[in-house]
Amino acid sequence: MKNILQLVWLVPVLPLIGFLINGLFRKQLSKSLVSLVGCGTVLASFVISILIFIDVKNGHTGVINYFDFIRVGDFSIPFAFQADQLSALFLLIITGVGFLIHLYSTAYMHEEESHHYARYFAYLNLFVFSMLLLILGANFVIMFIGWEGVGLCSYLLIGYWFKNMEYGNAAKKAFIMNRIGDLGFLLAIFWLIAKLGTVTYTTPDHKGVFDLLTNISAIKGFTAFDITGITLLLFVGATGKSAQIPLYTWLPDAMAGPTPVSALIHAATMVTAGIYMIARSNIMFTQAPTTQTVIAVIGLATALLAASIALKQNDIKKVLAYSTVSQLGYMFLALGVGAYTGAVFHVMTHAFFKALLFLGAGSVIHAMHHEQDIRNMGGLKKKLPITHLTFLIGCIAIAGIPPFAGFFSKDEILAAAYNSNKIYWVLGFICAGMTAFYMFRLYATTFLGNFRGTEEQKHHLHESPLSMTLPLIVLAVLSVIGGWIGIPEVLMANAHSLEHYLSPIFADGAKLAHNAHHMDHQTEYILMGASVLLALVMIIYALRRFSKKPDLAEPSGFGKVLADKWYVDEAYNGIIVRPIFWLGKFLNKWVEKGVIDALVNGVGRSVQYVSRQVRLVQSGQVGSYVLLMVLSILVFFVIQFFLKK
Known part of the structure; x- marks a missing residue:
């Protein structure tokens, strides 16, 4: 072998x-x-x-x-x-x-x-x-x-x-x-x-x-400052790739690419790179408690911020994009509290249901002739039966309803957060409720109620071809059963096969961890039941609220703040982008053109002027040449006998 x-x-x-x-x-x-x-x-x-x-x-x-x-x-x-x-x-x-x-x-x-x-x-x-x-x-x-x-x-x-x-x-x-x-x-x-x-x-x-x-301690010259500094710098790299505060704003804008690209970036590849790097380096991060706290806090803040923005987005891909940022925040919360297996587990389940949701959104956009505003959709359930069913499965999975994949991985992260810091759990619990709400707002507005598009769009509505629906079906199946490799101990003994499989990777880090402890079964049942109950309440409320009377008006008040993404992009433009452009224009006008170009061009003009004057010496008159020769001899004579020391 x-x-x-x-x-x-x-x-x-x-x-x-x-x-x-x-x-x-x-x-x-x-x-x-x-x-x-x-x-x-x-x-x-x-x-x-x-x-x-x-x-x-x-x-x-x-x-x-x-x-x-x-x-x-x-x-x-x-x-x-x-x-x-x-x-x-x-x-x-x-x-x-x-x-x-x-x-x-x-x-x-x-x-x-x-x-x-x-x-x-x-x-x-x-x-x-x-x-x-x-x-x-x-x-x-x-x-x-x-x-x-x-x-x-x-x-x-x-x-x-x-x-x-x-x-x-x-x-x-x-x-x-x-x-x-x-x-x-x-x-x-x-x-x-x-x-x-x-x-x-x-x-x-x-x-x-x-x-x-x-x-x-056995490494000469290596201190706690070194391990903290190295891990913080690695985390800075992870915030860029995996879209965490403050470097998260590129990911929602990445929706500009084709929808399958969005699925590839958000689900299977790029954004999981930061999670993989920290999980791979777990032995380093376990010994840097300051870094772990930073990771947990930033991950949780990112999850809450992105979830709040997703509540008021009307672009079908933008809702999913901010959902991805929020779920990545969950993964970083897991890394920050030392639940490395839970983070990797959520990477896997998230790959299944988020790829399903993005490809399902692509199927809707394909049927709607490139329409992405959910306010112009509605009633697609009958026209797109496969897309509807698979998208619904993806929504249930991300909402954390058992026995779908998202339930097991999210429950593991929330349990680890509870063990580490009760405030982490409370905020993660709130974020889970928001996730269930905005996903079923998206589902209800898109697939339920009456069709709100144009007559031309209605006439051309059709299910996507097999090469598009087959991946949806496969991913839907994985979104249902994908979490079964991580069934918690409280539900079934020795059923968390993923934890056993990954144990050699995280064994050394686990030995060095100071906060490794388990909660009692009763507490775990209560936490599990609370998260499922909250998700169900949010789902029912969203379905009743948006299936027949969707939000078609432009958001106002605090809703406009959320729809405008807390004005973070505007703040970045005002604080960073515009000053840099202003500085660039200033340097271009006064330094590059006023100093550098003036110097370079001045040298060029000087050479040209001297050349024009010197060429006049080439007159063809022998007397002038003899005079110059005598003057040159006199100059050399003066230098030799009077100036040379």
């Missing part, structure tokens, strides 16, 4: 090959060939990922070194992949959900011209390759290469319709805000190199980062 792990390099390489074929030959390939290459390479990666997952589950893990990526004296950074429980699980999520999104895209993007269709699939394949590289990297540098790769691909895909200026601005916003976070990640890598002399996770001689950090 060892040979299976040797195939791990194929998992990222196959999508890379798909990118090269579709990218280089985009004008020669037909749409069917582009679809075959784009989908086939990711499907092949998924099949290999299943084999690797089975092999890892049977106890075969390891680091596969390919070559020295960087070597300077005794310092080296190998190009190596790490196949273990965490990476194998993420491989399944990325390639599995990624393949369904690729398949869905074949129908959703079919109206595009052939070469743009190929360009789209090339970008999609490159996105999957970059994320797989991030996951498989056996050190922080290889992870960072994949990290930068997904940032580039997000720019390319968000701005896919590049002729639209607004979409281009959204792409640039995502790229720049990610670069801000990436600087923190890069500084953390340099800090690790300076203090530990390595960026490799683990090594056979136990000199890797995580090996050394199991006993910080």
Whole structure:
């Protein structure tokens, strides 16, 4: 079975090959060939990922070194992949959900011209390759290469319709805000190199980062300040990729890209990168309590802020976008209280139901001829039966109703929050109620009541083709049963198979944790029942409130504040963007043009003037040449005998 792990390099390489074929030959390939290459390479990666997952589950893990990526004296950074429980699980999520999104895209993007269709699939394949590289990297540098790769691909895909200026601005916003976070990640890598002399996770001689950090006191010159500083900088990187306060505003704007891209960014790839990085580095974060508190507080604040904004959004994709930001906040809350398994569990279940919801939204938009305002929808239940049923399943799952997937992962996070800090639990509980409310407001306004669109839209309403509905059905099934691998101990003994599976990854961190304790069964039943009851109340209220009389008027009062996203974008524009533009214009006018250009142009003009005057010497008169020669001799004579010391 060892040979299976040797195939791990194929998992990222196959999508890379798909990118090269579709990218280089985009004008020669037909749409069917582009679809075959784009989908086939990711499907092949998924099949290999299943084999690797089975092999890892049977106890075969390891680091596969390919070559020295960087070597300077005794310092080296190998190009190596790490196949273990965490990476194998993420491989399944990325390639599995990624393949369904690729398949869905074949129908959703079919109206595009052939070469743009190929360009789209090339970008999609490159996105999957970059994320797989991030996951498989056996050190922080290889992870960072994949990290930068997904940032580039997000720019390319968000701005896919590049002729639209607004979409281009959204792409640039995502790229720049990610670069801000990436600087923190890069500084953390340099800090690790300076203090530990390595960026490799683990090594056979136990000199890797995580090996050394199991006993910080034994590392000469390494202090609590170092571990806090490094982990805070890593978290800055995570706030960029995983859209946390203050770097979250790019993610809702990422809706400018095609809907399958939104599903890929929000569900299976990019935004989970920060969660993966912190979960992978759990032994570092467990020993930095200050950082963990910061993570928990910012995660909870992000969850509440985004959930409040989602309450008043009318764009079907914007509601889901802010929902993603809110759910990511939940995951960071879990990381902050040390519930690493719970965070990874929610990453998995969220991938299922959020991909389902985005693709379901895409099916609605496809049927409504690119209409995204839910106030112009309604009554789609009969016309889009498969989309309706699968979207409803996604809404139930994210609301946390048992036995759907979201219930188990969200309950685990809330239980961990309760154990850590009761205030965390209260705020997380409120956020859960808001989630159930805004999701069923979205569902009721879109699918129930009377149709509010145009007659032309009503005439063309139809269910999406099989290549779009099949991924919806698969994801709906996963949204129902996906949580059953993490049934809590209070409901069934030894049924949390995910916790057992991931225990080798989090074992060392768990030994160093100071707050690991379990609540009694009665308390857990009460908390579980309270969250389910709140979700049901919010669902019933939203259905009764919006199914027959949806909110069609423009929001006013505090509702307008929520609809305008707490004016955070306006504040950023006023405090950061406009002053930078003003500074740029000032420097351009007075420094670049007034000083630098004046200096450079002045030198040029001086040379030209001197040249024009000197050329007059070339008169052709011998007498003038003799006079100049005599004068030159006199000058040399004076220098030689009177001025030279």
